Amino acid sequence: QQQVKQSPQSLIVQKGGISIINCAYENTAFDYFPWYQQFPGKGPALLIAIRPDVSEKKEGRFTISFNKSAKQFSLHIMDSQPGDSATYFCAATPAGGTSYGKLTFGQGTILTVHP
């Protein structure tokens, strides 16, 4: 019930291509869905986040698509660059002022963008 399932585990994309990472959840109480990016030797950092009242959110080359009925959401990275090579985590949490930091994370996707 609390899990967030993320796929694929690893992804290799050519420079300029589109990277797509998918996540699925079961807990209908989840109300906030962030994506975190982690470079080697660094802690994760918030990349982009969405709430289920919208189906899509775009920030630069990064887009979250959200399908509430299917309980799925995905990250699209357009025009992928070698500097995007990192581990990406989807996450989810119930709504509420003190709940937002209590994230349930997916397993992570290691993205490699070849020049």
Added chain:
Amino acid sequence: ETGVTQTPRHLVMGMTNKKSLKCEQHLGHNAMYWYKQSAKKPLELMFVYNFKEQTENNSVPSRFSPECPNSSHLFLHLHTLQPEDSALYLCASSPLTVTGELFFGEGSRLTVL
């Protein structure tokens, strides 16, 4: 200094040792967290502190003992750990607002021999 700072960055300890991990945040946040990151597993929430009070203990074994003396500092005291406790321990802080973005430190890499 800015952001979330964790020390030490690397720690090797025996199963009978006692050690502590330290976290300090300079962001003025009121919530602090310990997360555990193991290879090929999702990040796991361990503890949550709001305004120095522990509000979440995610069924963590008692060999891990957190301490939050004030809103800027968080410790994780370690004693009689097991080899399977080897992992990256991440501290994070967040404001208590609607977005609640987590700001992570770079982590303390723990190896238990």
